[in-house]
Amino acid sequence: MKLRRKIYMVGGYNTTSMGTGRKEFNPKVERPGLEYYIKEAGQGTLKQIGGAKNVDEGVIANFMAARFNYQGNLAGFIPYIDEGLTYKPCTRVEGACGSGALGLMSGIRSVLAETADVVLVIGTEVQNTVKAVYCADILAGAGWFKERKEGHAYFFPGKFSDRAGHYYEKFGKEKTRKAMAKWYVNAIENARLCPTAQEYHNTTKDLESIGMMEPNPRSFVDNLNVFDCSKVSDGASAIAIVSEEGLKRCGIDKKDAIEVIGFGQAQNDITKPPKDLTKLDTTIAAVKKAFEMANVTKEQIATVECHDCFTITGILAVEAIGFAEHGKGTDFILEGNTSRTGKVPFNTTGGLVGWGHPTGATGVHQAVTILEQLTGKAGNAQINIPAARPYGLTVNMGGDDKTLVSIVYKKA
Amino acid sequence: MDYAEKFENVSVLGAAGKMGSGILMLTAFEMANLSLKPENKGKIFTLHAIDVSQEALSGLLKNIKSQVLKNAEKNIVQLRKVYANRADLIENIDIINQYIGDVLKLIVPHTHIEASYKSTLIFEAIKEDPDLKVKVFKKINEINTLKPWFFTNTSSIPISYIDKEAKLEGRILGVHFYNPPAVQKLVEVIKSENTKPELHEFASMLIKNLRKIEVPSYDKAGFIGNGHFMRDALYGMEQATKLSVEMPFVEAIYDINKITQDYLIRPMGIFQLIDYVGIDVCQYIMKVMKPYVKDENIHSPLLDKFMELGVKGGQNANGSQKDGFLKYDKGKPVAIYDPAQKQYVAISDISAKCEQKLGAMPATVKPWKVVVGNPAKEEILKKYFAELKTMDTIGANLARNYAKRSKEIGVKLVSNKVAYCDKDVNTVLLTGFFHAYGPINDYLN
Numbered sequence: 001m002k003l004r005r006k007i008y009m010v011g012g013y014n015t016t017s018m019g020t021g022r023k024e025f026n027p028k029v030e031r032p033g034l035e036y037y038i039k040e041a042g043q044g045t046l047k048q049i050g051g052a053k054n055v056d057e058g059v060i061a062n063f064m065a066a067r068f069n070y071q072g073n074l075a076g077f078i079p080y081i082d083e084g085l086t087y088k089p090c091t092r093v094e095g096a097c098g099s100g101a102l103g104l105m106s107g108i109r110s111v112l113a114e115t116a117d118v119v120l121v122i123g124t125e126v127q128n129t130v131k132a133v134y135c136a137d138i139l140a141g142a143g144w145f146k147e148r149k150e151g152h153a154y155f156f157p158g159k160f161s162d163r164a165g166h167y168y169e170k171f172g173k174e175k176t177r178k179a180m181a182k183w184y185v186n187a188i189e190n191a192r193l194c195p196t197a198q199e200y201h202n203t204t205k206d207l208e209s210i211g212m213m214e215p216n217p218r219s220f221v222d223n224l225n226v227f228d229c230s231k232v233s234d235g236a237s238a239i240a241i242v243s244e245e246g247l248k249r250c251g252i253d254k255k256d257a258i259e260v261i262g263f264g265q266a267q268n269d270i271t272k273p274p275k276d277l278t279k280l281d282t283t284i285a286a287v288k289k290a291f292e293m294a295n296v297t298k299e300q301i302a303t304v305e306c307h308d309c310f311t312i313t314g315i316l317a318v319e320a321i322g323f324a325e326h327g328k329g330t331d332f333i334l335e336g337n338t339s340r341t342g343k344v345p346f347n348t349t350g351g352l353v354g355w356g357h358p359t360g361a362t363g364v365h366q367a368v369t370i371l372e373q374l375t376g377k378a379g380n381a382q383i384n385i386p387a388a389r390p391y392g393l394t395v396n397m398g399g400d401d402k403t404l405v406s407i408v409y410k411k412a
Numbered sequence: 413m414d415y416a417e418k419f420e421n422v423s424v425l426g427a428a429g430k431m432g433s434g435i436l437m438l439t440a441f442e443m444a445n446l447s448l449k450p451e452n453k454g455k456i457f458t459l460h461a462i463d464v465s466q467e468a469l470s471g472l473l474k475n476i477k478s479q480v481l482k483n484a485e486k487n488i489v490q491l492r493k494v495y496a497n498r499a500d501l502i503e504n505i506d507i508i509n510q511y512i513g514d515v516l517k518l519i520v521p522h523t524h525i526e527a528s529y530k531s532t533l534i535f536e537a538i539k540e541d542p543d544l545k546v547k548v549f550k551k552i553n554e555i556n557t558l559k560p561w562f563f564t565n566t567s568s569i570p571i572s573y574i575d576k577e578a579k580l581e582g583r584i585l586g587v588h589f590y591n592p593p594a595v596q597k598l599v600e601v602i603k604s605e606n607t608k609p610e611l612h613e614f615a616s617m618l619i620k621n622l623r624k625i626e627v628p629s630y631d632k633a634g635f636i637g638n639g640h641f642m643r644d645a646l647y648g649m650e651q652a653t654k655l656s657v658e659m660p661f662v663e664a665i666y667d668i669n670k671i672t673q674d675y676l677i678r679p680m681g682i683f684q685l686i687d688y689v690g691i692d693v694c695q696y697i698m699k700v701m702k703p704y705v706k707d708e709n710i711h712s713p714l715l716d717k718f719m720e721l722g723v724k725g726g727q728n729a730n731g732s733q734k735d736g737f738l739k740y741d742k743g744k745p746v747a748i749y750d751p752a753q754k755q756y757v758a759i760s761d762i763s764a765k766c767e768q769k770l771g772a773m774p775a776t777v778k779p780w781k782v783v784v785g786n787p788a789k790e791e792i793l794k795k796y797f798a799e800l801k802t803m804d805t806i807g808a809n810l811a812r813n814y815a816k817r818s819k820e821i822g823v824k825l826v827s828n829k830v831a832y833c834d835k836d837v838n839t840v841l842l843t844g845f846f847h848a849y850g851p852i853n854d855y856l857n
Binding site for chain 2 (some may be wrong): 131133136137140145148149153154193217218219220360
């Protein structure tokens, strides 16, 4: 399949990822709600694209505001960003933690269908309204509810703990745990370079030994410690998806844009368990489609934003994208290839473990990070993008490898 | 009678008090866990919460509810297993709410002691008054035909004395929880001369199930905990009184409080600890201990003076600190009481001057918070005390003498057969008082 029209992304904006780790976070004090984050991110993008008048359509991605914030009908918050958006077509999309990229896909399709030249996409989640123990209940909605009773108190950590356990068994526990700890170290070191990251203030000296901490099954899951997990976050990200005409309308130079050259979307059956717990099948399918459409190979990718909801998922993603064979993702990481100075830096502002994981926003945040990196606007977190490899890749996942979107980007 | 059966009818006396409410809650957890076991299905478990104060009792259940909620949230992984067979309880929140209901339904509040007449187990946490305890136990024991077991939370009264006076025939054991019982790991266990072994076996099982640490003490007034604390406090007050000959009283209190907290790397200074326990309670414990200690004068004129002035310390019902030797703002000392002027003097007005007199702190000193859970604790302490040993400031001298006295008290507890061994003394101070190190050590040798 070929893209019939050129698609660009511009005007990315991330709010702070708020939650434990941030100095200003105090769970006992009332905090800004959903609408605050939506407005901040939406206005952040509107400012860069010449205002609301240039927008044809709005999309808002979110997972569980109905439970975290008792709020539905989120499309109604798009005109709240700016009165100029009133009466424009707006849609809310949901695909658990993969909601953000579904939002991007919705925008891409509108531009491809020539029903819009500029689509404002916002992703958001405000999760710190509940304690972790209840947050686990809400996030469990990304799985099949009929499995909830049999599942772990911390449902998703439980699912990925099982994956980690199988991986330990098949490929050796010690090396896997070391690679997971390395993933954690990379995540925090990257987050320290990005002021909006939840772990930006992290000053822990010996990150590796924290990453290696023995899991405590009595209070958490069998094979993961809390540092193996992504954060509970409040935040929003926004970006504009535009056509060539859209770029002109917004007065944006191509050097400030990235081009979407391929995407792969893949869905799996939420009621069926994974075939092999040590593999992310659906991720493999989505990434393959994206690479085929883009007609690039993994060797050409300069940087990746992958869905590391847990450190073990980082390892599985490295393998699913094809950077390492099955069972060798650990070596690839331990050799430093995914570090910010490595062969292909992953999650350069910390990813879900370091930057944070406001679930519905994550897919959009990934696109914003790639936009910043490929256009040289990543500030202190900027990595070197070799001229011969001006490509970036994102992988956003909903549920346990169920709802997948992978996108290949090119410096425009 | 097996372990679970013994728990079917339990009373807690003084259930609305600081210690009683904690013991009530721990007992309720254990009873709830038993009642939820498949083999105990259909059995009825009842926990009588008995207290003279209706007002305190009405606040109790609300307080217990919030504590049970916290506990359930923390133990959700285990609780899901407990309720695995309940198909209707799916989410964590369902399970937590059910558990709260299951714990609270055990508890029946009463203002009258009659409620305990059908109990087989009686936990007591009333006022630390030997006559009152004897009177209450005697009454229950005369009317209750079930030959109940008595577990007293006394922190100072010899168990043999209560046993004999109340005619309990060995059905009593000292089970001394530390404040707050829900948090503190330490439980001192004291047998009377006649305590039946089955009481001790039972208590050990309970303590183990509550994941607490049991330390045995001989049946000597004050036991290990207060045996050390009261003498340590007396030494502190004597030192402050001595210092106050040459300097204002409030400065002397500041100095000794600082020495005991910062120089000795303890969680709080000795005067803050006295306030925490309560000046009235400390005075009372000393009064209880005094007749049993022949070679020392367990009595403090300074405590008497403060009591006469109505400055008592202790805690409010919500757990916040009342003013005593020190005045508190959000739990932090901000001023010191001057009995001559009958008013508090702000610490910020005197601290600079006091610290100048005490001299520079050892360079290697670290706050208690940093030391206590530190894997390199031993090394940090060795280095610190080695430096303290070489220093000749007023502060260093006071601190060394204080540490030596603390050790001396500990050693004497063992030689006087209050504690069974050095390790037990250290365990009590480490776990009951959260010290970073035990008093019996070689740091200053």
